Amino acid sequence: MATLPVVYTYPLSNYTFVKKEPKLDKDTTLADRLARMKLMYRQEGMRTSVEAILVVQEHNHPHILILQIGNTFFKLPGGRLRPGENEIEGLKRKLTSKLGPTLPALVPDWKIGECVGMWWRPNFENVMYPYCPPHITRPKECKKLFLVHLSEKDYFAVPTNFKLVAVSLFELYDNPQNFGYVLSSIPQLLSRFKFNAVAT
Amino acid sequence: MATLPVVYTYPLSNYTFVKKEPKLDKDTTLADRLARMKLMYRQEGMRTSVEAILVVQEHNHPHILILQIGNTFFKLPGGRLRPGENEIEGLKRKLTSKLGPTLPALVPDWKIGECVGMWWRPNFENVMYPYCPPHITRPKECKKLFLVHLSEKDYFAVPTNFKLVAVSLFELYDNPQNFGYVLSSIPQLLSRFKFNAVAT
Numbered sequence: 001m002a003t004l005p006v007v008y009t010y011p012l013s014n015y016t017f018v019k020k021e022p023k024l025d026k027d028t029t030l031a032d033r034l035a036r037m038k039l040m041y042r043q044e045g046m047r048t049s050v051e052a053i054l055v056v057q058e059h060n061h062p063h064i065l066i067l068q069i070g071n072t073f074f075k076l077p078g079g080r081l082r083p084g085e086n087e088i089e090g091l092k093r094k095l096t097s098k099l100g101p102t103l104p105a106l107v108p109d110w111k112i113g114e115c116v117g118m119w120w121r122p123n124f125e126n127v128m129y130p131y132c133p134p135h136i137t138r139p140k141e142c143k144k145l146f147l148v149h150l151s152e153k154d155y156f157a158v159p160t161n162f163k164l165v166a167v168s169l170f171e172l173y174d175n176p177q178n179f180g181y182v183l184s185s186i187p188q189l190l191s192r193f194k195f196n197a198v199a200t
Numbered sequence: 201m202a203t204l205p206v207v208y209t210y211p212l213s214n215y216t217f218v219k220k221e222p223k224l225d226k227d228t229t230l231a232d233r234l235a236r237m238k239l240m241y242r243q244e245g246m247r248t249s250v251e252a253i254l255v256v257q258e259h260n261h262p263h264i265l266i267l268q269i270g271n272t273f274f275k276l277p278g279g280r281l282r283p284g285e286n287e288i289e290g291l292k293r294k295l296t297s298k299l300g301p302t303l304p305a306l307v308p309d310w311k312i313g314e315c316v317g318m319w320w321r322p323n324f325e326n327v328m329y330p331y332c333p334p335h336i337t338r339p340k341e342c343k344k345l346f347l348v349h350l351s352e353k354d355y356f357a358v359p360t361n362f363k364l365v366a367v368s369l370f371e372l373y374d375n376p377q378n379f380g381y382v383l384s385s386i387p388q389l390l391s392r393f394k395f396n397a398v399a400t
Contacts (some may be wrong), residue, residue, distance in 0.1 A: 040314065112393075115204065131373070137259075181374070188317055189389070191331060192315050
């Protein structure tokens with residue numbers, strides 16, 4: 001039999017969540033965001049962003065740690081790479097900036113695993129696709145999702161303008177209305193892994 | 201940079217499609233199918249099925265070879281494993297039965313690649329999920345999807361009661377109404393691969 005890649009997961013209660021100062025978004029509206037994206041595209045070319053899928057166990061089922069802004073907007077921790085930046089190092093930098101405690105010794109040892117999916121933004125618009133559409137020779141953004149293997153216990157510090165919520169695969173699945181197309185496809189992307197829940 | 205796994209794809213026109221005698225489905229209705237599934241579950245336990253994702257290139261975009269039955273039903277080539285059967289060997293057997301020419305020398309050298317996704321059937325019902333739902337201790341079926349690497353040229357023989365159609369990723373994406381949840385998620389499952397179209 002072909003063996004499945006294994007992901008060890010630990011109970012949500014193993015992790016400690018503290019607060020840190022707010023990390024304000026650079027843009028307050030979608031229009032601002034797309035305008036800034038256009039400007040940066042002219043300066044730096046295609047944006048590459050990297051995001052982390054952090055898996056914990058709760059109620060006997062894998063849950064994903066997701067940042068919630070306000071009541072309705074959800075996003076994975078991560079962000080834009082600097083021009084030429086290595087994507088693994090860039091994702092570690094972004095995770096520390098978004099979720100790392102202020103005390104460097106407490107920052108989790110981010111173990112960046114497999115790239116599990118990629119999404120493309122063909123135009124300066126909100127919509128992304130899990131492929132680069134035909135006839136699009138100059139996509140505006142490529143977003144890569146990585147599985148990040150958490151340690152048995154870790155400290156996270158969450159900016160006060162976010163909540164960090166654990167959302168189950170069955171809440172995400174087939175639910176683009178609430179979570180958008182990228183997040184609601186995570187269950188499919190992770191279906192090839194065997195989750196090994198470690199009770200500690 | 202983390203390197204992406206590469207899949208070489210060849211133009212649809214590289215492949216030869218001939219007809220062979222019909223392969224009739226064992227069941228004519230969904231109710232029959234679920235009844236037979238129940239009976240076999242009692243005899244053999246959980247059904248494991250294996251299906252193939254065969255990728256070709258057309259119009260500068262990856263397309264998936266899908267079996268069409270009548271006008272509205274689509275499925276990947278593959279089927280149920282025998283009890284204890286190795287999944288790679290079982291998928292080769294199923295591919296030869298569904299798509300192999302009658303002349304053994306012409307049967308493609310099926311190169312079974314990565315398991316890209318798994319779907320679970322919790323009950324004797326039509327619906328499947330890309331995870332085993334919590335509280336389900338005895339799922340009724342597990343379906344594994346494998347990427348199959350085609351050769352530069354191949355012969356396929358399609359039973360006359362099916363059509364073999366090449367469906368683009370953008371037709372499949374977000375289209376469960378036409379293709380069901382399993383097929384319409386293929387673009388996400390394949391998004392982590394780099395498709396290298398070989399012009400021949």
